[in-house]
Amino acid sequence: MTELEKQGLLAKEAARALSIATTDVKNRALLSIADALEENMGEWLKANQQDIEEAKRAGMKESLLDRLALTPGRVKGVADGVRQAAALPDPVGETISENVRPNGLVIRKKRVPLGVIGIIYEARPNVTVDAAALCLKSGNACILRGGKEAIRSNLAAEKIMRGALQKAGLPADCIQLVKDTSRESAQELMRLNAYVDVLIPRGGAGLIRAVTSQSSVPVIRTGEGVCHVYVDENADLDMAASILFNAKCSRPSVCNAAECVLVHENIAPEFWKKALPLLDQKNVVLRADEKAKALLGSRAESACEEDWDTEFGDYTLAVKTVKGLDEALDFIARHGTQHSECIVTKDAARAERFLNEVDAAAVYWNASTRFTDGGEFGLGAEIGISTQKLHARGPMGLEEMTSWKYVISGTGQVR
């Protein structure tokens, strides 16, 4: 048995105990984890400092160093996140439906944990705790495989959390970190069907594609977002400019940010008069098709085919002029990633068509794509945003981290 298979077996056994733990016990464990993180903050920060120094030596970029770094304020934030998880309703045990059959069998559909959740992520040590807390609250054991740059931070967090679990009377093996951060360990985790029920990759498009294509464990694909804002002929153009500016510029690195605006040709000159001054505030680079280029002149670069399928992740926006709703719908069907799509219009019938016909996790009428988020949707917290249609779509809250079982009571019925 390999090291990881041993971890899998222990996780599966721990999941059995955790699946029947009461809400009280799970909440006590979460509060104990939050307290322990603050009490042992020094230990966690020290380990993180070593990761940071090593990363600097290896020449890590400033923006990545920032994601890797913990501070007392960030640790407090992570601990508070764990307390919030404790305060959320427990999805496990709910009777989803009940049904008495003509033969007298009573069939209840009951919500249960998924079991063992594997999470593969990059160098963000806060994810180690955030993900473990949501798994614990939803009754799932987790196997966490973080990036090698954060290994010391992650080992320290794991130690603190496992100690707190034991204090609360739950098996420490509910939370396990993969110590080997080689590519091989990630690949082995992707084939650990015997012990892992679901794999959730959290990170860039490259990671997510690799996991999707190599995993034999069921995967929830998260994250990739090439999101569009379609400005219709009948849009309130001030609203359209404000929505586009927010969708592109409020946080361009995240998956629900807009990457492309589709502008109805009839109102394009008017629209750009409103939108350009806003986009200029952030020096947004425009990659425009020919028609838009004719309007925007030297303010825009010429778009190439690739731009329509690119998640820029920065202050770059693709610009496409369309003849109307049908062309917009076709364009989104071809280039969207089924994440978040928006129409700005005063025409309810056109909005209705857009909302019905666009195939995406979230479709918006007159609101920014940036709202696709567990907190904004009222789900309390999220483990990621699913862009697949199987199991969960859009923000995955605690309920989406569960499955169900059928519980059938009889009096000797046979078939």
Place this chain on the structure above:
Amino acid sequence: MTELEKQGLLAKEAARALSIATTDVKNRALLSIADALEENMGEWLKANQQDIEEAKRAGMKESLLDRLALTPGRVKGVADGVRQAAALPDPVGETISENVRPNGLVIRKKRVPLGVIGIIYEARPNVTVDAAALCLKSGNACILRGGKEAIRSNLAAEKIMRGALQKAGLPADCIQLVKDTSRESAQELMRLNAYVDVLIPRGGAGLIRAVTSQSSVPVIRTGEGVCHVYVDENADLDMAASILFNAKCSRPSVCNAAECVLVHENIAPEFWKKALPLLDQKNVVLRADEKAKALLGSRAESACEEDWDTEFGDYTLAVKTVKGLDEALDFIARHGTQHSECIVTKDAARAERFLNEVDAAAVYWNASTRFTDGGEFGLGAEIGISTQKLHARGPMGLEEMTSWKYVISGTGQVR
């Protein structure tokens, strides 16, 4: 572009049209398919006859020939199944939840089709129509990849169904058969992420394992069932014998049949007095552990380790003696396939523990495992029985063949 990629693209386009088709249009198409199958029965039977002859030449076993064969009665049954699908409620369009956020955004969670469903199955021509009908009713386009032994039957069924679709005003490409029945075509379908949203393998354990391990398209794992009946110390032994006999013998080839009985050591002699006469009616082969062998003598063979993990699929039953509930729970955790598990007992507290702690799609108290079935559960119809925890667990009805989208209406909200 390969032939299959072309089919994928056409299926994706057809799925867009089908996703917004009304219930009436879909039902009209289903009734038109049912009528066309009966009207063109001669054509379908003739093609099937050619498959049968070819299979006989190739030396196919009698039992497999029977699964491959169509008769006028079977065609009528298939057509009636399609009419039943038309009569079921349409899951698509349902508002699952609605939520007005403090910022005024109205967020509706709406049920939508999955999109394009791929189905890989073996040589049963009725599956071609059954699966296509359920996909159509749930608004999904389908790509069907059946076994090579049934290719002529499947081509004939595809032709009849596509004609009926067009007559009803839906794109023929909602239903497509993969013409190439080589292993390579199945493997290509498993990697067709760009066009296929879900893959459902229907067939033996070998097929299902191959698809699970090779597919990058999300898979619903169906079917494998090593199901147990645990006869507790406090069981009504007549009931236990009757349930075991039914679970093992009413249809041993199916996945919800029992493969192993766990007998509490305190009542084992009494139990076998009741159970043996029933099992003898079908000459059930017993593979027993040492303790049971001591009781059963020459009536039983000695079990080997492999027997505990085998889906016999025939009149063979593994027999294990246990000291009590805990040992039974551990044994099922180790050897079960998370399909259907049963306890027979008069003790409600023990039943409660069993129902809570056993991790399976369906857990039974005093009823046969054979009830795990979409029809028996009141789901109307099923595309398969899922033994995974992601997306769907247990019988998959029309609702389990859908996803959802979030539909958000605003008045210019930005974040």
